[in-house]
Amino acid sequence: MTDALLQVKNVEKTYGKGANAFQALKNISFDMAPGEFVGIMGPSGSGKSTLLNVLATIDSPTKGEIHIEQDEIASLNEDKLADFRRHHLGFIFQDYNLLDSLTVRENILLPLAVAKRPVAEMKQRVDSITAAFGINTLLDKYPYQISGGQKQRTAACRALISDPKLVFADEPTGALDSASATDLLERLSKLNETQASTIMMVTHDAFAASFCRRILFIKDGRLSQEIFRRNLTRKQFFQQILDTLSSMGGAADDII
Numbered sequence: 001m002t003d004a005l006l007q008v009k010n011v012e013k014t015y016g017k018g019a020n021a022f023q024a025l026k027n028i029s030f031d032m033a034p035g036e037f038v039g040i041m042g043p044s045g046s047g048k049s050t051l052l053n054v055l056a057t058i059d060s061p062t063k064g065e066i067h068i069e070q071d072e073i074a075s076l077n078e079d080k081l082a083d084f085r086r087h088h089l090g091f092i093f094q095d096y097n098l099l100d101s102l103t104v105r106e107n108i109l110l111p112l113a114v115a116k117r118p119v120a121e122m123k124q125r126v127d128s129i130t131a132a133f134g135i136n137t138l139l140d141k142y143p144y145q146i147s148g149g150q151k152q153r154t155a156a157c158r159a160l161i162s163d164p165k166l167v168f169a170d171e172p173t174g175a176l177d178s179a180s181a182t183d184l185l186e187r188l189s190k191l192n193e194t195q196a197s198t199i200m201m202v203t204h205d206a207f208a209a210s211f212c213r214r215i216l217f218i219k220d221g222r223l224s225q226e227i228f229r230r231n232l233t234r235k236q237f238f239q240q241i242l243d244t245l246s247s248m249g250g251a252a253d254d255i256i
């Protein structure tokens with residue numbers, strides 16, 4: 001038995017068919033242990049979002065196996081998969097995906113309401129998570145009344161409120177200014193350290209990636225390199241990420 005939370009074995013993804021077929025992921029294998037904060041980096045079009053979507057069960061692989069704890073994702077039918085997503089996974093997208101007709105509180109509570117959890121538990125959780133993300137004074141506002149950074153923190157609270165085993169974030173800081181981005185990244189990494197949340201984050205930004213503990217680089221659909229932060233400071237790791245990106249070749253502006 002392995003203690004991996006996520007096991008990815010020889011995963012491939014081909015979009016389209018025949019002459020239009022395009023292989024976006026090629027033979028991807030790696031494991032993720034509970035409590036890891038992993039970044040996925042690579043040039044535009046290298047397959048980062050495809051990988052995240054396949055692992056997050058939003059899309060299915062053409063080949064290979066994905067295990068989350070003891071469950072093999074491909075063996076679950078649509079109902080089981082929806083249930084699995086609801087109970088075990090959290091998602092943070094670049095464009096927030098908040099519902100405009102619901103308040104911040106209602107948006108955050110949505111996953112718990114769908115899972116039919118007790119009201120007292122929901123209230124307690126919303127109070128603690130919004131305090132941790134510094135949006136506890138905004139609970140009765142609507143998305144159009146708050147800033148982009150506050151929307152993204154709302155989306156992060158919604159992703160985390162059900163205490164998912166695994167959180168997937170695709171360019172979560174892409175639409176934020178640098179102060180809001182730093183703020184979100186600090187809160188995510190604090191959560192990773194204090195609550196042992198397991199997070200996978202796609203980013204093309206070396207600064208955002210420097211908050212991770214480990215980074216997988218993908219190039220043309222293949223895993224090409226892997227680096228660990230270990231005892232480096234965030235600034236030292238940032239430099240190592242830049243060095244890795246330049247050693248992988250490709251123009252820096254392809255990536256940053």
Ligand SMILES: Nc1ncnc2c1ncn2[C@@H]1O[C@H](COP(=O)(O)OP(=O)(O)OP(=O)(O)O)[C@@H](O)[C@H]1O
Binds near residue numbers: 022050051
């Ligand atoms: N639905 C699709 N049908 C066909 N090809 C697709 C589809 N989605 C993505 N692709 C192709 O697969 C490749 C990988 O796309 P993907 O979105 O995973 O890249 P990415 O690394 O996330 O890029 P970016 O940094 O620009 O977001 C690209 O060449 C893209 O054109």
Ligand SMILES: [Mg+2]
Binds near residue numbers: 048049050
């Ligand atoms: Mg992408």
